Amino acid sequence: KFECIRFIDGFSLPPPSPAPFLTPRTERRSLDLRWADGSSPAIQFDKDKEVNVQVVLRCRPLSDEEQRLNVQKAISCIEQKKEVIVFQNSANKQVEKTFLFDKVFGPKAQQRSIYDYAISPFVKDVLEGYNCTVFAYGQTGTGKTYTMEGEMKFKGGDFSGDAGVIPRAVRHIFDALESQKSDYSMKVTFLELYNEEITDLLVSEEHSRTMDEKQRRPISLMEDGKGGAIIRGLQEEVVYSANDIFNLLERGSAKRRITDTMLNKQSSRSHSIFSITIHVKEVTLGNEELIKCGRLNLVDLAGSENISKSGVREVRAREAGEMNKSLLTLGRVITALVEHSGHVPYRDSKLTRLLRDSLGGKSKTCIIATISPSVLCLEETMSTLDYAYRAKSIRNKPEANRKVSKSVLLKDLYSEIERMKQDVRAAREKNGVYIPPERFARDEAERKAMSEKIEQMESNVDLLRKEALKFQELYQAEQEHNLDMESEIQKCKESSEKSKKTLQDLQGVYNTTNLMLKEKEFIISNLLQSENAILQRAKQMHSNLESASEDMSLLLAKTERQTKIETENQGLVLNFGSHLDQSLKDLHKTVIGSVCQHQQVLRSMEEHFNSFLSTKSEATRNLELRIANIKDVYASGVQGMRKLANVLHKKSLSDLEQMKLSISAQMISVENFLITAVSEAEQVLSDVQTSLEEQKELLAVSACQQEMGLKQSLVSTRVISRTTIDFFNDLQERASRLAATVEENQMERSHQLEVFETKFKELSAKEENAALEKIAGILRNLTSTKDNMVLAALHNMNNKECGRKKDVADRNG
Numbered sequence: 156k157f158e159c160i161r162f163i164d165g166f167s168l169p170p171p172s173p174a175p176f177l178t179p180r181t182e183r184r185s186l187d188l189r190w191a192d193g194s195s196p197a198i199q200f201d202k203d204k205e206v207n208v209q210v211v212l213r214c215r216p217l218s219d220e221e222q223r224l225n226v227q228k229a230i231s232c233i234e235q236k237k238e239v240i241v242f243q244n245s246a247n248k249q250v251e252k253t254f255l256f257d258k259v260f261g262p263k264a265q266q267r268s269i270y271d272y273a274i275s276p277f278v279k280d281v282l283e284g285y286n287c288t289v290f291a292y293g294q295t296g297t298g299k300t301y302t303m304e305g306e307m308k309f310k311g312g313d314f315s316g317d318a319g320v321i322p323r324a325v326r327h328i329f330d331a332l333e334s335q336k337s338d339y340s341m342k343v344t345f346l347e348l349y350n351e352e353i354t355d356l357l358v359s360e361e362h363s364r365t366m367d368e369k370q371r372r373p374i375s376l377m378e379d380g381k382g383g384a385i386i387r388g389l390q391e392e393v394v395y396s397a398n399d400i401f402n403l404l405e406r407g408s409a410k411r412r413i414t415d416t417m418l419n420k421q422s423s424r425s426h427s428i429f430s431i432t433i434h435v436k437e438v439t440l441g442n443e444e445l446i447k448c449g450r451l452n453l454v455d456l457a458g459s460e461n462i463s464k465s466g467v468r469e470v471r472a473r474e475a476g477e478m479n480k481s482l483l484t485l486g487r488v489i490t491a492l493v494e495h496s497g498h499v500p501y502r503d504s505k506l507t508r509l510l511r512d513s514l515g516g517k518s519k520t521c522i523i524a525t526i527s528p529s530v531l532c533l534e535e536t537m538s539t540l541d542y543a544y545r546a547k548s549i550r551n552k553p554e555a556n557r558k559v560s561k562s563v564l565l566k567d568l569y570s571e572i573e574r575m576k577q578d579v580r581a582a583r584e585k586n587g588v589y590i591p592p593e594r595f596a597r598d599e600a601e602r603k604a605m606s607e608k609i610e611q612m613e614s615n616v617d618l619l620r621k622e623a624l625k626f627q628e629l630y631q632a633e634q635e636h637n638l639d640m641e642s643e644i645q646k647c648k649e650s651s652e653k654s655k656k657t658l659q660d661l662q663g664v665y666n667t668t669n670l671m672l673k674e675k676e677f678i679i680s681n682l683l684q685s686e687n688a689i690l691q692r693a694k695q696m697h698s699n700l701e702s703a704s705e706d707m708s709l710l711l712a713k714t715e716r717q718t719k720i721e722t723e724n725q726g727l728v729l730n731f732g733s734h735l736d737q738s739l740k741d742l743h744k745t746v747i748g749s750v751c752q753h754q755q756v757l758r759s760m761e762e763h764f765n766s767f768l769s770t771k772s773e774a775t776r777n778l779e780l781r782i783a784n785i786k787d788v789y790a791s792g793v794q795g796m797r798k799l800a801n802v803l804h805k806k807s808l809s810d811l812e813q814m815k816l817s818i819s820a821q822m823i824s825v826e827n828f829l830i831t832a833v834s835e836a837e838q839v840l841s842d843v844q845t846s847l848e849e850q851k852e853l854l855a856v857s858a859c860q861q862e863m864g865l866k867q868s869l870v871s872t873r874v875i876s877r878t879t880i881d882f883f884n885d886l887q888e889r890a891s892r893l894a895a896t897v898e899e900n901q902m903e904r905s906h907q908l909e910v911f912e913t914k915f916k917e918l919s920a921k922e923e924n925a926a927l928e929k930i931a932g933i934l935r936n937l938t939s940t941k942d943n944m945v946l947a948a949l950h951n952m953n954n955k956e957c958g959r960k961k962d963v964a965d966r967n968g
C-alpha cells in the first residue's frame with residue numbers, strides 16, 4: 156500500500172526521505188508533494204529583496220525545409236545589445252520593432268552557452284536551499300523541447316553537444332555535490348499535464364500493470380488550504396547518480412505525448428515538469444546536524460499555436476484548445492502580476508496552480524522564450540515576444556527553505572515507520588482488513604466531513620452560479636444600456652456637428668454681408684470723394700464767378716448796360732450759389748444719415764453675431780462637459796462592475812452570507828448607478844434639445860435682423876442714389892443755365908471790347924498824329940538852332956583866322 160507522508164508544519168517541500176547516508180537503496184514510494192505553500196516557515200534571507208523573473212530569448216535557425224523553400228527571415232538578434240529586431244511590413248512600409256531582454260541567443264547559439272548563462276547559476280542556489288524554476292515558452296516547433304531536453308540518448312553515461320538544459324543540470328548538480336563532499340539525498344519527479352490531467356511519466360508499465368484498480372488512484376492536485384497545491388499520488392524516485400536520472404529521463408520523455416503537426420514532426424502535446432529535490436546535510440558549530448533542501452523545476456510547456464497553421468484537426472484541435480487555454484491562463488497570471496492586480500487567477504488552470512511559487516512567489520525563475528526567424532511565423536513570434544517582454548516585469552521574493560534539524564527529521568521518519576508497521580500488523584492479523592480501526596474511524600470521519608463539505612460547496616457553487624448568471628444578465632443589460640448611451644452620445648455629436656455646420660454657414664453669410672457692407676462703404680467713400688470734388692469745382696466756379704463778377708463790375712463801370720447785366724448776373728449767381736449750398740448740405744446730411752444707419756446696422760449685426768457665437772460656444776462647452784461626465788460615469792460604472800466581479804469571486808470562496816449582503820449592496824449601487832446614468836442621460840438630452848431650440852431661435856432672429864438690415868440699407872442706398880441723381884440733374888440744369896448766361900455775357904463783353912477797341916484805335920491814331928506833329932516841330936526847332944550855332948561858329952572861326960593871319964603878317968613883316 157502506498158501512503159501519503161505528512162510534512163513538517165505544512166512545509167512546502169517533500170518529506171525528508173532517507174539520504175544516501177541513511178538508506179543505501181533505491182526505493183519507490185507514493186508521496187504527497189507540496190508546491191507553492193504560502194505559509195512555508197522558511198528561513199528568510201533578504202526577506203524584502205525582490206528580483207525580477209529573468210527572461211532569455213532564443214531564436215532557432217531556419218529548418219532545412221524552410222531553407223529549401225527559401226523562406227525569408229523577419230528577425231534579427233543582436234546578442235551584444237540583448238536586442239531582438241522584428242521587421243514587419245505595414246502599408247507597404249517596413250516597420251522595425253525592437254525588444255530588449257535579459258539575454259538574447261541567436262540561431263547559432265550552442266546548447267552549452269544557454270545552459271552556462273541561464274541555468275548554471277541556479278544549481279548553486281538550489282544547493283543553498285532555494286527553489287528554482289526554468290521554463291521554456293514559445294510557438295510550436297521553435298525549440299522548447301530541444302532547449303530543455305535536447306539529445307536524450309546517453310552513451311556510456313555521457314551526453315552529446317545537443318543535450319539540453321535538463322541533462323546538463325543533472326550532471327552539474329552531481330559534480331557540485333561531489334566537490335562539496337557533503338552528504339546528500341536526491342529525488343526526482345517527472346510529470347506531464349495533458350488536457351488538464353496529470354500523468355506520472357516515471358511509473359513503469361510493469362508497475363502500473365501489477366497495481367489493482369483500487370491502488371491505481373488518479374494523480375490529483377489538491378489545495379492545502381494555505382494557498383499551496385498538493386500533488387497526491389505522484390511517485391518520487393530516489394536517485395544516487397547522474398546515470399540513474401538519465402535512465403529515468405529517457406524512459407519518461409519517451410512516454411510524452413507527441414504528434415506530427417505541420418509545424419513540428421515531433422510536437423509535444425503536453426506540458427512537462429521535471430523536478431529534482433536535493434537534501435544536503437550540514438553540520439553546525441554545536442555539532443547539530445541540519446538538513447538543507449532545495450528544488451529545481453525544469454518545465455517544457457506545450458507549444459502556443461495557431462490551430463489553423465499547425466494543421467491539427469478534431470481531437471488534436473481540442474487538445475490544442477486545452478493547451479492554449481492553460482497558456483492563456485498563464486498569460487492572464489503574468490498580466491495580473493505585472494499590473495499588480497488584486498486578484499491573480501492562479502486557480503484557473505492546473506498549470507498555473509503548479510507554477511504559482513515560480514511566478515510571483517518565493518522561487519528564482521528563468522523563462523526561456525523560443526521563436527522562429529521565419530516571416531511566416533511573424534504573428535506568433537510577435538505574440539511570444541510580447542508575452543516574454545511582459546513577463547520580465549514579474550517580481551519574485553526568493554527565500555531559501557528552512558533548514559531542519561536531523562533529530563526532527565528522524566522523529567518524523569520514525570513515526571512514519573511506526574504508522575507503516577501498524578498498517579502491516581493490521582494487514583497480517585485481521586485477514587482482509589488493511590488498516591487499524593482507529594485510523595479507519597478517523598479516515599471515515601474525515602471522509603464524512605469532507606463529503607459534507609463537498610455537498611455544501613456544491614450547493615454554494617450552484618448558488619454562486621445562479622448569482623453569476625444574474626450578474627451576467629445585469630452586466631449584459633448594462634452593456635446594452637451603455638450601447639444605447641453611446642448611440643445617444645453619437646447622435647448628440649452629430650447634432651453638434653450640424654450646429655457647427657450651421658454656424659459655419661452663418662459665418663459665411665456674415666462674411667459676405669461684411670464684404671457687401673465694405674463695398675457699400677467703398678461706394679459711399681467714392682460718393683464723398685465725388686461730393687468733395689464737386690464742392691471743389693463749385694468753389695472754383697464760385698471763384699470764377701467772382702472773377703467774372705469783377706470783370707463785370709469793371710465793364711459795368713464802363714457802361715450802364717453792363718452794370719445792369721452785372722447786377723442781374725450777380726443776383727443769378729448768388730441765387731445759384733445758395734441753391735447749390737442748400738443741395739450740397741442736403742446731400743451731405745443724407746449721406747451722413749445713411750452712413751450712420753449702415754454703421755448702426757453693422758454694429759447691431761456684429762453684437763448679435765458675437766452674442767450668438769458666445770451662446771453657441773457656451774452650449775458646446777456644456778455639451779462636451781456633459782459628455783465627459785457621462786463617459787466618467789460609464790467608466791466608473793464599468794470599474795465598479797469589475798470590482799464587483801472580483802469581490803464576488805473572492806467572497807464566493809469564503810462566506811456566502813457576506814456575499815449576499817455585498818451583492819444586495821452592489822445591486823443597490825448598480826441600480827443607483829443606472830438611475831443616475833439614466834437621469835444624467837435624460838438631462839443631457841433635454842439640455843441638448845433646449846440648446847438646439849435656443850440655437851434655432853437665435854438663428855431665426857439673426858436672419859430676420861439681417862434681412863431688415865439689408866432692406867434698410869437697400870432703401871437708404873436707393874434714397875442716396877435718387878438724391879444723387881436729382882442733385883446731378885439739378886446741377887446739370889444749373890450748369891447749362893450758367894453756361895448760357897456766361898456765353899451771353901461773353902458775347903456782350905466781346906461786343907463791348909470791339910467797340911472799345913475801335914474807339915481806342917481811333918483815339919490812339921489821333922494821339923499818334925498829334926505826337927508826330929509835336930516831334931516834327933521839335934525836330935524843326937532843333938535843326939534851325941543847330942544851323943544857327945554852326946553859322947555862329949564858322950563866323951567866329953573866320954574871325955580868328957583873319958586875326959592869326961594878321962599876326963603872322965605882322966611878325967613876318
Ligand SMILES: Nc1ncnc2c1ncn2[C@@H]1O[C@H](COP(=O)(O)OP(=O)(O)OP(=O)(O)O)[C@@H](O)[C@H]1O
Pocket residue numbers: 214215216218262293294295296297298299300301302419421422423424456457458459525
Ligand atoms: N536552436 C536550434 N538549433 C537546431 N535545431 C533546432 C533548434 N531549435 C529547434 N530545433 C529543431 O527544430 C525542431 C522542433 O523543435 P522542438 O521539438 O524542440 O520544438 P518545440 O518548440 O518543442 O515544439 P512543440 O511545441 O511542438 O513541442 C526539432 O527538430 C529541433 O531539433
